[in-house]
Amino acid sequence: MKILSSDQIRKADLETIKNKPISSIGLMERASSLFSDWFMTTFDADEKIAVVCGMGNNGGDGLAFARMIYKMQYKIDVYIIKTSDKGSDDFEINLKRLHDIGKINIIEISTNISDFQEYTVLVDAIFGTGLNRPAEGFVKEVIENVNQAESKVCSIDMPSGLMADSPSTGSIIQADYTFSFERPKLAFFMPENEKYTGQWVYQSIDLDSEFMDNCAVKYHYLIRDIVLPFFTKRKKFSHKGSFGHVLFYGTSYGKAGAGILTSHAALRSGCGLVSAYIPECNYIPFQTAIPEVMVMTGKGKKKLSDLPENIDAFDTLACGPGMDTDNETIESFYSLLKSFKKPVVLDADAVNAISINDKLWNVIPEKSILTPHPGEFKRIAGEWKNGFEKLDKLRAMSAKQNVIIVLKGAYTAIALPDGNVYFNSTGNSGMATAGSGDVLTGIIAAFLAKGLKPEQAALTGVYLHGMSGDTALASKGAESLIAGDIINALPYTFLNIAKLQ
Known part of the structure; x- marks a missing residue:
């Protein structure tokens, strides 16, 4: 609209x-x-x-x-x-x-x-x-x-x-x-x-x-009719490879939960396969929490310091949640992006890393999707006086870097490289809770892996994330809603969408 x-x-x-x-x-x-x-x-x-x-x-x-x-x-x-x-x-x-x-x-x-x-x-x-x-x-x-x-x-x-x-x-x-x-x-x-x-x-x-x-116009209101065509029905003779393979890259000591939420959300959003590359300390939490995820560990015990083999086997990467931003981790993250040519999803410390080392912009694949909250965006874009100036910075950065930026908020703004911005119509204040953004990263990565264009994956993922939050709100209330409730509401949200198709 x-x-x-x-x-x-x-x-x-x-x-x-x-x-x-x-x-x-x-x-x-x-x-x-x-x-x-x-x-x-x-x-x-x-x-x-x-x-x-x-x-x-x-x-x-x-x-x-x-x-x-x-x-x-x-x-x-x-x-x-x-x-x-x-x-x-x-x-x-x-x-x-x-x-x-x-x-x-x-x-x-x-x-x-x-x-x-x-x-x-x-x-x-x-x-x-x-x-x-x-x-x-x-x-x-x-x-x-x-x-x-x-x-x-x-x-x-x-x-x-x-x-x-x-x-x-x-x-x-x-x-x-x-x-x-x-x-x-x-x-x-x-x-x-x-x-x-x-x-x-x-x-x-x-x-x-x-x-x-x-x-x-430059600005749009993201409503159901825009994203409904992007929810495709599964064919009878499909297999798990038909629905994409996401690699999660992130976490550090004490932050396994962020990666677990991202990986779980990707699976619940219909991704066929999810792998995770994490530090050794988080191996048992991952395998215990989500047995459906294939887990690989790097050389680092508490932080990531290297990258996995056969990186081209994955359809997209979901990077950043819980990752940390020490020099060794940023160097390995730089190498990861340099070796991967398909659009990726960058959140949390993957965005913070850019503010520490802006050379990362040179290796981020075109049409990748960044999902900062306002604090993270401020670190890479600078201060703003009001919401209109913030939008100007958002549009300018998206166009300059040829990336999609999902600026999370009450009306999450999705900026496309062509200058258009979409404000999401779904979601509620209960979603302002730890881990909610990690869930969004997994949802968007799933749609990207399943074959949607990056712009479509960003719009659909943001809308679905908010809609699932609204579904969870009905039973949990705003005060008690947590990130896991959004994931648990995804099946019911998909069922409701199927009724509209």
Whole structure:
């Protein structure tokens, strides 16, 4: 799903009005009706509600919403921030419709700013996406008063004051809920904006799909329909060699668990064969925990210091979890990558090693997949001021090094060398736990070994990882969920996917 800029959404509105049998006011009515339906499933009619409206089309949405829920017996007041003598055409139409009802309290704000303390729910319809600069003057005061109220706050389309496509400054509505139209906004995926958006949802208002399909974008929302074609059914006469062979390369003394999680996840993700090359100290833990894995040990007793023979026999490598970053290990890791020409998956200390010895970039196979968390990414990319700058660094590094970078987070971002970035739609906060990233490495490596293109393996692996986390959440809860629960949920996740094919 393409994530459109605010300007592209505005043009999609215009194209829809031009090409479909619907007027501008009709489109506003459709959007407001969807928001009203959502609102009435979220809040009861005994709430005391105020809608705070600007004089543009976002304010028009607010006025239409007020009329709709008033008819459903909700108690509601409307505040209009009077910034000019006349609002947008659709705002004025909806204001007249509201006046025609005659029973709704409409308060104009020009100088005396209400504190809104008497209301249990405030609906923000001040700017939406129609703002390209920080709020000023008494509008800024209104926003600050909304934030000071002890009410639940719902923003229509965007929290007012928040920029959709760039970093934001100044006063911004701090919403508990944001109901967005048609597509998620890029700003929703920035960690610093969570305090403004709260929980966000989006619904289509049936804008011109042909126009949106033709929009040039850099950012996408990774949804089920994108990855479903990459889950292929097994053929009757398949054998274990048909589904690829992953070599895990990693661990050190006291860190066997990381490699066990990675290897187990690769097996549970359908990989036909998994081997592990580990230091001698971890031989017994591996053989005991996952007998399905073929285990080889290097010369090092507590750390890796060499590489296995017949490296070309493997379809891909999963490197890094628990590996350590001492000089001898990094040298052997360098030799491993230099001798292997197929795309690999690099996580944890395999990424940290790059920050110690950037010559590793010269031997990483093209289209390999790196899976850093933000701290690991910062070590190889440097600091950033905000989420937008982080994305710029992510896209630049992916393109420069010709690798795929999976930056883990609440909305894991998958950057492709062609400049496109996908934000994952699955997963939950319970997955912020030790070993969760090791599981992801194994899942991605399995899809790569099974023959998917690197881009497909990264997208599918990230989506499946989050979906399995969501499956585990249902029985474990966010607080108690651990990495092993994600692996144990994989069979049920695959079964659910099979029902959709």
